[in-house]
Amino acid sequence: xxxxxxxxxxxxxxxxxxxxxxxxxxxxxxxxxxPGARISSDEIATRFDVSRTVAREVVRVLESLGMVSIRRxxxxxVLDPSHWHALDPKLIRxxxxxxxxxxHLARLAExxxxxxxxxxxxxATHATPEQCAILTASVMGMSATARSADTPAYLGxxxxxxxxxxxxxxxxxxxxxxxxxxxxxxxxTEHELMPTQANPQALQLHAAxxxxxxxxxxxxxxxxxxxxxxxxASAIACLQPAVSK
Numbered sequence: 707x708x709x710x711x712x713x714x715x716x717x718x719x720x721x722x723x724x725x726x727x728x729x730x731x732x733x734x735x736x737x738x739x740x741p742g743a744r745i746s747s748d749e750i751a752t753r754f755d756v757s758r759t760v761a762r763e764v765v766r767v768l769e770s771l772g773m774v775s776i777r778r779x780x781x782x783x784v785l786d787p788s789h790w791h792a793l794d795p796k797l798i799r800x801x802x803x804x805x806x807x808x809x810h811l812a813r814l815a816e817x818x819x820x821x822x823x824x825x826x827x828x829x830a831t832h833a834t835p836e837q838c839a840i841l842t843a844s845v846m847g848m849s850a851t852a853r854s855a856d857t858p859a860y861l862g863x864x865x866x867x868x869x870x871x872x873x874x875x876x877x878x879x880x881x882x883x884x885x886x887x888x889x890x891x892x893x894x895t896e897h898e899l900m901p902t903q904a905n906p907q908a909l910q911l912h913a914a915x916x917x918x919x920x921x922x923x924x925x926x927x928x929x930x931x932x933x934x935x936x937x938x939a940s941a942i943a944c945l946q947p948a949v950s951k
Contacts, residue, residue: 726754727764728800734773734784735797736804741786745774771797795885802893808946811899814890815939819932821883822868825875826915826931830924832876840870841916848909855904861895867912871931874919899945908937 730750733739750761765782768774772789774782790797801810829837847863854860868891869884894900911934918927 722756723760723763726750726756726760727767727796729754730764731768731771731773731796732800732803734768735800736806739784741784743784744780745782745784747782773797793886795889798886798889799893802889802897807893807897808942811890811893811942812939814886815935815942817883818887818890818935819939821880822871822887822935823928823932825872825877825880825883826919827924827928828876828880829871829874829919830922830927833874833919837870837874838916838920841867841874841919844870845909845913845916848904848912852904852906852909854902856895856898856900856902858895860900860904861891864891867916871915871919894942899942901941905937905941908934911937 730739739745747758747761747765750756750764751758754761765774765776769776770791771794772785772791774784776782792798798810798814801807804810833841844863844867848855848860848867851857851860851863865888868887872884872887873881875881911930914930915927915934918924918930
């Protein structure tokens with residue numbers, strides 16, 4: 707069998723390289739393939755019915771994420787999670803698809819509580835008129851799709867709001883967190899952790915952030931954004947017992 711990265715998997719949804727990477731990465735992230743396990747490119751090629759070239763490309767990506775090590779005599783060894791690049795969006799996506807989803811969401815909520823309120827406060831100083839307009843339009847879009855908050859339409863507006871907020875902070879070190887927040891929001895939607903109808907309080911808080919940033923009120927923007935993250939964390943925590951049963 708001869709493949710290239712441009713070829714798609716049997717479902718026609720992902721390039722072959724990405725499909726194999728997602729499946730193998732998910733197995734490692736979820737613990738199906740445990741730390742210390744040894745695998746080989748030949749085993750990967752056989753399991754997924756791909757060429758050794760594709761298998762090697764997948765292993766190189768996993769190595770770049772700190773998930774495996776490659777040594778001449780030891781081969782490919784799965785590393786302990788302490789070595790993994792915890793903030794890589796791909797790893798976050800795989801972890802949110804696994805059995806420890808709620809643990810990872812709680813940790814990400816803690817991270818967001820330190821990042822996004824700060825970004826909101828800075829955005830009140832640095833946001834451009836265009837960014838203010840995008841924030842307002844995103845809130846309007848979320849409101850318009852509020853009765854289908856578990857759909858890609860609502861998700862798109864929500865992701866745009868948070869990505870714009872982080873960019874509007876004017877700090878590129880905060881802006882790089884946008885893909886991480888996107889994976890959190892996407893994970894909630896894909897794994898049915900979003901309500902059918904959006905929480906009215908959450909919508910009001912998003913509107914408050916946008917208004918505070920446009921009004922150059924950093925304290926108000928920070929406070930409302932902190933409440934958004936707290937509301938999200940609380941909503942997820944309330945779902946955990948029901949989903950875990």
